[in-house]
Amino acid sequence: MLVERAAELNVLARIVTAASSGAGGLVLVVGPAGIGKSSLLAEAGRLGTDAGARLLTSRGIELEHEFAFGVVRQLLEPVITEHPDRSRLLAGAAAPAAAILGQTTQHSPALGSFAVLHGLYWLIANLCRTQPYVFVIDDLPWADRATLRYLTYLQPRLGELPLTIVAAARPHEPYGEHHLLDLLTTDPATTLLHPQPLSTTGTATIVSDALGTLADPRFISACHTATGGNPLLLRHLTDAIASEGLAATAQNAGRVARMVPHELGSRIKQRLAQLTADCATLANAVAVLGDDVPLHHAAVLAGLTTQQAAHAAGQLQQVHIFGDSTGSPGPGPQELLRFAHPLVRAAVYDRIGTVDRLAAHAAAASQLLDDPTSNPERTAAHLLRIPPTGDQDTVVVLRHAARQAGIRGAPDTAVAYLQRALEEPVDDADRAELEEQAGRTAQAIDNDTAAVHLERAHALITEPVHRARIAQLLGNLYLQMFRLDDAAATWLQALAELPEGHEDLARMMNAGLLNTAVIGTLDESKIELAERLGRLPFHDSLGGRAMEAMLGGVDLARGEPTALDRCRRAMADGMMVDLIPGESPVPVAWFALVYADDPRAIDSINAGVAQAYRRGAAKDLTAALTSRALDRLRRGDLAGAEADGRECARAIDASHANVPRPFLGTYLAESLIEQGRLAEAEAALDWIGLPDPLPPVGPFGLIEVARARLLRAKGLTQQGLAMARLAGQRVLRIGGDNPAWSPWRSEAALCLHELHRDTEARELVAEELAKARHWGRPRTIGRALRVAGRLHRTSGIGLLREAVEVLADSTARLEHAKALIDLGSALRRVGQRVEAKAHLAQGLDLANHCGATPLTQHAETELRATGARPRRLHLTGTQALTPSELRVAELAATGHTNRDIAQQLFITIKTVEIHLGNTYRKLGITRRHDLTSHLTSSAASR
Numbered sequence: 049m050l051v052e053r054a055a056e057l058n059v060l061a062r063i064v065t066a067a068s069s070g071a072g073g074l075v076l077v078v079g080p081a082g083i084g085k086s087s088l089l090a091e092a093g094r095l096g097t098d099a100g101a102r103l104l105t106s107r108g109i110e111l112e113h114e115f116a117f118g119v120v121r122q123l124l125e126p127v128i129t130e131h132p133d134r135s136r137l138l139a140g141a142a143a144p145a146a147a148i149l150g151q152t153t154q155h156s157p158a159l160g161s162f163a164v165l166h167g168l169y170w171l172i173a174n175l176c177r178t179q180p181y182v183f184v185i186d187d188l189p190w191a192d193r194a195t196l197r198y199l200t201y202l203q204p205r206l207g208e209l210p211l212t213i214v215a216a217a218r219p220h221e222p223y224g225e226h227h228l229l230d231l232l233t234t235d236p237a238t239t240l241l242h243p244q245p246l247s248t249t250g251t252a253t254i255v256s257d258a259l260g261t262l263a264d265p266r267f268i269s270a271c272h273t274a275t276g277g278n279p280l281l282l283r284h285l286t287d288a289i290a291s292e293g294l295a296a297t298a299q300n301a302g303r304v305a306r307m308v309p310h311e312l313g314s315r316i317k318q319r320l321a322q323l324t325a326d327c328a329t330l331a332n333a334v335a336v337l338g339d340d341v342p343l344h345h346a347a348v349l350a351g352l353t354t355q356q357a358a359h360a361a362g363q364l365q366q367v368h369i370f371g372d373s374t375g376s377p378g379p380g381p382q383e384l385l386r387f388a389h390p391l392v393r394a395a396v397y398d399r400i401g402t403v404d405r406l407a408a409h410a411a412a413a414s415q416l417l418d419d420p421t422s423n424p425e426r427t428a429a430h431l432l433r434i435p436p437t438g439d440q441d442t443v444v445v446l447r448h449a450a451r452q453a454g455i456r457g458a459p460d461t462a463v464a465y466l467q468r469a470l471e472e473p474v475d476d477a478d479r480a481e482l483e484e485q486a487g488r489t490a491q492a493i494d495n496d497t498a499a500v501h502l503e504r505a506h507a508l509i510t511e512p513v514h515r516a517r518i519a520q521l522l523g524n525l526y527l528q529m530f531r532l533d534d535a536a537a538t539w540l541q542a543l544a545e546l547p548e549g550h551e552d553l554a555r556m557m558n559a560g561l562l563n564t565a566v567i568g569t570l571d572e573s574k575i576e577l578a579e580r581l582g583r584l585p586f587h588d589s590l591g592g593r594a595m596e597a598m599l600g601g602v603d604l605a606r607g608e609p610t611a612l613d614r615c616r617r618a619m620a621d622g623m624m625v626d627l628i629p630g631e632s633p634v635p636v637a638w639f640a641l642v643y644a645d646d647p648r649a650i651d652s653i654n655a656g657v658a659q660a661y662r663r664g665a666a667k668d669l670t671a672a673l674t675s676r677a678l679d680r681l682r683r684g685d686l687a688g689a690e691a692d693g694r695e696c697a698r699a700i701d702a703s704h705a706n707v708p709r710p711f712l713g714t715y716l717a718e719s720l721i722e723q724g725r726l727a728e729a730e731a732a733l734d735w736i737g738l739p740d741p742l743p744p745v746g747p748f749g750l751i752e753v754a755r756a757r758l759l760r761a762k763g764l765t766q767q768g769l770a771m772a773r774l775a776g777q778r779v780l781r782i783g784g785d786n787p788a789w790s791p792w793r794s795e796a797a798l799c800l801h802e803l804h805r806d807t808e809a810r811e812l813v814a815e816e817l818a819k820a821r822h823w824g825r826p827r828t829i830g831r832a833l834r835v836a837g838r839l840h841r842t843s844g845i846g847l848l849r850e851a852v853e854v855l856a857d858s859t860a861r862l863e864h865a866k867a868l869i870d871l872g873s874a875l876r877r878v879g880q881r882v883e884a885k886a887h888l889a890q891g892l893d894l895a896n897h898c899g900a901t902p903l904t905q906h907a908e909t910e911l912r913a914t915g916a917r918p919r920r921l922h923l924t925g926t927q928a929l930t931p932s933e934l935r936v937a938e939l940a941a942t943g944h945t946n947r948d949i950a951q952q953l954f955i956t957i958k959t960v961e962i963h964l965g966n967t968y969r970k971l972g973i974t975r976r977h978d979l980t981s982h983l984t985s986s987a988a989s990r
Contacts, residue, residue, distance in 0.1 A: 049257060051279075052250040056088055056241050057095075063239060064095045064212050068180045072211040074203055075239045076188070076232065078219055081391050082280025083243050085216035089184045092214040096182030101212070102127070103182050107390075108190030111338035114432060114465070115425050116458030117148040119195040120168065122340075123183055125149055127175065141951035142170035144664065148194075148456040161194070161492065162699065163664020164457030165201040170951065172202070173209060180210035187390050188215040189229060194458040196228035200702045203235055204694075208958035231701055245277030254279065255296065258286035263296035270304040280389065284315050287368070316395040319367050326352055326360040330385075331369060335397040336408040338429075339386035346385055349412055361385055369396070409433045417441055424449040428465050436471045443469045443478070450489070457664055459492040480508035484518065491525065492666055493704055499525045516542045516553055523560050527632065528707045530745055532568040536561060555591030562598035563632050566605055567746050570783030578602045586617060590627055593618045597633035597640075604640040605746070605784030609824045612644040625656045630668035635708075638675040642682055643788040645825045647859050650679050650931075661954045666703035670696055674708040677715045682827060684862030684898035685931050689719040697735065709736050710747035714754045721754070721761055722862065724902040729758050749778040749790050756795050760802070761902075769799035787816045788828040794835040801839055810839050826858035834867045837874065845874050852887070862903075865894035869907045872914075881914045892918060897928070926983065928970040936963040941979040 050057070056077075063073045075092070077085045093103045106122030109115075128149055131137055138146050144167030175181060185191065199213070206213065217229065232238055246254065251272040255263050263271075275281040288307045294300050320328045333350035334341055347357035361383070364370040371388040387393035400408065413430035416422040428449035431442055446469035453462035466486040470479065487501030499522065506518045519542035526535035539557040546554055558581055565574035582599050586592060600614035615637040618624060624634050634656065641649035653676045660668035673696035680689035693716030700709060713736035720729035733755060742748045752775035759768035775792040779785050787793065793816040800809035817832040830851045837847035848871040855864040868891030875884035892907035911918045926934060939949045946960045953960075968974060971982050 049254075050084070050087055050091060051253050052246055053084065053088060053091075053243060056243055057091060059239060059241060060088070060092045060214065061095050064092065064099055064101065064182065067096075067182075067210050067212040068099045068101060070208070070210045072206040072209045072213075073237065073239060074199070074206055074213045074232070074235075075215070075241060077214065077216045077241045077243065078233070079243050080278070081218055082278045082389075083245065084279045085218075085243065086186055086389065087279070088241065088243060089186055089214055089216055092212070093182055093184050096180070096212060099180065101180035101182045101210075103184065105184045105186075107185065107339065108187040108192075108195075109338050109340075110190050110390075110394075111336075111429050112426075113190060113192055114461050115192050115429055116453040116456045116461040117164075117192065117194045117198070119185060119191040120198055121148060123185075124171070128171075137171055137174045139174075140170065142167050142174055144168075144457070145171040161197065161457040161459065161664055161703065162201075162660070162666060162669050163662060164194075165198050166661050166664065166954065168198055169202060169205060172211065173957070176210050181212070183211065183213045185213065185215040188217045190390070192458070193228065193460050194456070196232075197702045200228055200231045200698060203232060203237060204698065205956055207237065208956045228702065231698070246272070246279060246282070247277065248272045251275075251277060251282060254282050255286055258283070259290060259296050261296055264298045264301070266298040266301045267296045267304065270301040274305045274307075280391070283368075288315070316369065316392060317399055319369060320396075323363055323367070324360065326350075326356050327363050327369075330357055330360040331364060331396050332400050332404075332408065334370075334385050334387065335393055335400065336405070336412055336430075339393065340384045341386075343383040343385055345415070348415060349408065358383070368392075406434050410437070413442075417445060423452075425452055425461075425465075428468070432464065432468050436473065438473055440472075440474075443472050443474060443482075447482075447485075450485070454489065459489045460494075463490045463493065463497065476508055480505050483508065487518075488521070491521070495525050495529050495706075499529070512545050512547055513550055513553070516546045516550070516557075520553065520557055520560070523557065524632065527560065527563055527567070530567075532564045532745070536564050552587075552589050552591035555587065555589070555595045559591070559594040559598040559633055562595070562602055563636065566598065566601040566636060566784075568782065570602070570605055574602075575606075575783075590623065593624050594628070594631070594633040597624065597637035600640045601636040602784075604636075604643060604789065605786060607784075607786035607788070607819055607823045609644075609822070611640045612646060612825075615640040615644075616646070616648075619652050622652065622655055625652060625659055629656055629659050629663070630665055630671045635671040635675055639678065639789070642675065642679045643786075643825070643828075645682070645827050645858055645860065650676070650683075653679055657954065658952075666699060666705040667707070670699050670703075670705045670708045670712070673699070674712045674715070677712060677719075680931070681715050681719050683859045683931070684865070684894070684900070686719045686722050686862070686899040688930065688932050689715060690723075691932075693719065693732070710751055714747075714750045717754045717758065721757055722898070722900045722903070724900075726758060726761055729754075733758065746779075746782060746784065746790075749775045749782075749792070752778065753790055753792050753795055756792075756799070760795070760799055765799050765802045769796055769803065772796035772799060785819065786823060786828075787820050787832065788823055788825060791816065791828070791831060794832055797835055797839060806839055810836070813839060826854050827860035827863050830855040830858070830860065830863050830867055834863070834870055838870055842874065842878050845871070845878070848874055861894055862898045862900055865891045865898060865900065865903060865907075867891075869895065869903065869910065872907075873910045876910060876914050885911065885914050885916050888914065889916070889918075897930075926971070929967060933963045933967050933970075936960055937967045937979055938983060940964060940976055941983050 060075065063075055067073060077088050079085055093105065097103050104123045104127060106119045108119055112118040128134060128137065144163045147164055233240065248269060252263065252268040255268055255271050271282065271285060275285055285307060294303065320331060329350045330346060330352060333346045337346055337349060343357055343361060344354050347354050350357060352360070361370055368388045369392055371386050409430045413427055413434065416427040416430070424445050427445050431446060446465045450462040450465040453465065463486055466482055466489065470482050470486065474482065483501045483505035487498045487505055490498035490501060502518055502522045502525065506515060506522060509515045509518060519538050523535040523538040526538060539560050543554060543557055562578060562581070565578065578599060581595060586596055596614050597618035600611045600618060603611035603614060618633065618637050628634060638649060638653055653672060656672035657676060660672045673692045677689045677692040677696065680692060693712055696708065696712050697716065700706060700712070713732050717729040717732040720732060733751060736751060738751070752771055756768045756771035756775065759771055772792050772795040775790060776796065779790050779792060793812040797809035797813040800806070813832060813836045817836055820828040820832040833847050833851035833854065837844035837851060840847060848867060851867040852871055855867050858864065868887045872884045872888035872891060875887065888907055888911045892904060892911060895903040895907055908918045929937065935953065936949055939952065946957050949960045950957045973982060
């Protein structure tokens with residue numbers, strides 16, 4: 049019976065109803081132990097089944113905290129196992145989900161976490177095609193990291209699935225993955241329920257119902273005071289009152305307080321003392337093994353026969369220590385035992401002495417080691433809780449468990465197992481192998497941890513080539529941690545030790561040395577290195593391409609136009625995207641191509657995004673999405689840049705892949721500034737989390753320019769000028785002064801212009817224009833010309849005309865719109881209204897198409913000042929389509945279904961439907977069949 053929970057039940061009913069119509073959601077029930085969270089979860093399940101949904105339940109278990117996707121597997125394994133068409137559920141994009149559901153072998157390749165997350169999304173989408181689902185997850189803070197990471201991945205996609213997830217969490221849980229729980233809790237789409245303690249009236253209802261009599265008000269008040277209105281404590285109190293036969297009278301009110309134990313453990317201890325020794329032994333065994341343990345396994349650990357264990361389990365259920373069993377019906381060896389409440393399990397576990405607890409975990413591990421059918425991860429869960437044994441079987445099991453965790457896309461779990469294996473006494477060769485494996489695995493989750501393990505491996509390995517390969521990995525880690533001097537020293541030492549005949553490995557390390565120049569200080573020694581390496585003939589190998597990409601990165605930093613050809617050569621035919629998708633040479637080459645306005649860059653980046661989702665490594669995915677956000681921003685696809693930025697930010701938050709933070713936060717902020725959403729832009733810059741003091745590296749100059757733009761947009765022009773100059777000081781200090789990536793001069797010039805200091809502004813923008821012309825790419829030249837034109841007022845019309853001309857055939861649509869609007873405004877001011885109207889109208893359409901709201905509003909104001917009445921904002925034909933809409937339309941026109949398109953582009957079906965709906969409206973059609981003719985005729989006219 050639920051008392052005083054009507055408001056919570058109404059919320060649950062509303063969300064379950066919405067999910068049955070295809071608009072799912074996530075509910076977190078948050079409150080202290082015993083407040084009734086589990087009861088609300090049970091009601092949510094009942095509401096779901098009443099609405100025709102399939103109910104799946106699971107629970108976070110402390111013992112299985114390191115068990116990769118343990119909670120997800122509790123949910124899905126039963127329904128997948130019994131499904132008549134399992135192959136269809138796991139087909140296509142859902143295939144990687146097989147890795148966590150026992151559908152793979154020990155020889156299956158390890159998957160990156162995001163490949164598994166994406167596969168799980170499509171597996172659930174496939175399940176939900178036939179009926180709605182309700183997932184109920186109790187004790188979420190005890191869930192494994194992989195499950196929590198999956199929930200953060202699924203959360204923004206729930207609104208497109210007939211799926212309700214209801215989970216329970218206790219605040220300030222000491223063993224929880226706080227940053228992942230925080231992502232779920234603070235997400236605006238999450239519904240939070242905070243059930244409150246019962247009132248005195250609610251307490252009266254519970255007490256009177258439990259005792260079967262109408263209790264005296266003073267007795268009720270005593271019960272309420274003693275338990276604080278906590279339903280669980282109230283239940284244990286009424287059990288104690290009933291067992292002692294205490295009448296619920298005013299005279300007995302004073303005795304109530306003495307009957308409430310200070311800790312639940314005291315009450316559990318009392319109950320166990322009243323039962324047989326078999327009951328206490330069995331309870332201890334289940335506490336050690338964890339909930340949902342088969343009765344015969346618990347019996348073996350407890351030293352009982354199956355019959356003795358079944359009898360004891362029945363007694364424990366009668367006194368509410370064990371809950372209702374699951375598994376096969378009726379008592380038997382396959383009956384699954386669980387405690388009535390996690391607090392009860394914790395109380396039983398805590399009462400076991402430390403020595404006995406360690407011995408029990410050791411015995412459980414030994415029992416599982418002797419069982420060839422046992423899961424190595426379950427064995428590992430016990431091994432993590434006992435000190436080293438010196439048994440080599442322990443190392444074997446832990447390595448096997450790490451391998452299984454890797455296959456399931458849970459590198460953090462794999463690292464935990466390997467670190468435990470390293471506590472065992474092993475020889476130097478095995479230790480070096482374990483350290484290397486731990487270091488390589490940890491790269492996906494924690495650079496600091498990975499570096500520690502690879503440093504140890506490097507110290508143990510003596511074979512020079514193997515040692516150099518570890519040095520290559522270690523240098524990359526240092527680079528990502530902005531430990532540039534350590535990276536350079538590591539590579540220089542490795543190059544000195546590397547034997548002849550391994551030139552490609554040497555090229556990879558030289559590429560790394562060049563990268564310290566790209567993101568660090570471009571001093572004379574590094575310029576000399578770049579020039580020496582640049583004189584070598586191009587070598588068409590992986591190392592040769594990596595070095596060529598980094599030479600292109602140095603050229604980008606210096607503003608040398610040769611960057612474009614070098615990076616095109618490096619990225620030709622997709623070799624680097626296939627082989628080293630997330631390593632530094634690939635994003636550096638992408639950045640150079642994008643800053644050089646290469647229209648083909650997006651094809652390579654899209655291939656990288658697809659590759660990253662298939663492989664699933666966070667480093668690959670965040671590098672590709674960051675690069676695509678930049679490309680879309682530079683093209684003026686503000687909505688696309690924001691979408692990639694948001695998706696990438698969630699991936700970074702969930703995986704600790706922090707290297708792209710300075711870049712991504714800047715690009716996301718820039719896209720939001722252009723849309724006029726200044727508060728969100730400031731939040732995006734704050735999300736970067738700048739270290740103090742800032743290291744002398746290039747990416748932070750990007751942030752300072754974006755911050756200057758934001759300050760100017762907020763009207764804080766003087767502060768914006770100071771920030772732009774700060775960016776300039778950083779750029780000049782580290783070298784590499786290319787306005788393509790750091791237009792600090794033109795930003796400072798715009799601030800100076802608003803402060804009526806045009807003479808200083810013109811000097812700065814003249815310097816930028818000279819550098820832009822040397823770089824030779826349209827967007828950079830067009831921006832400098834446009835700003836210069838604004839500063840020269842009427843005499844700047846020629847500069848603005850040149851800006852429009854330079855940008856007309858480029859990919860920089862938003863910069864083109866700005867130039868058109870600035871030219872139109874200048875022409876209006878000198879009375880050339882007819883020509884002004886034409887430029888302003890075209891600029892208005894482009895600005896609106898890009899989603900640049902402030903620019904659109906400015907263009908409308910300028911148009912009205914010419915005497916024109918701005919027409920309804922739209923472009924016609926395929927010009928009206930955003931890049932994302934056009935790509936979806938092209939796939940739909942060639943016969944792909946919405947599901948095919950969603951899986952191919954790694955978006956949701958709902959997103960495909962939205963893009964197609966927008967496309968039909970913009971093209972003036974109503975049928976999918978008409979897409980082909982419209983797209984074909986538009987292509988022919990181009």
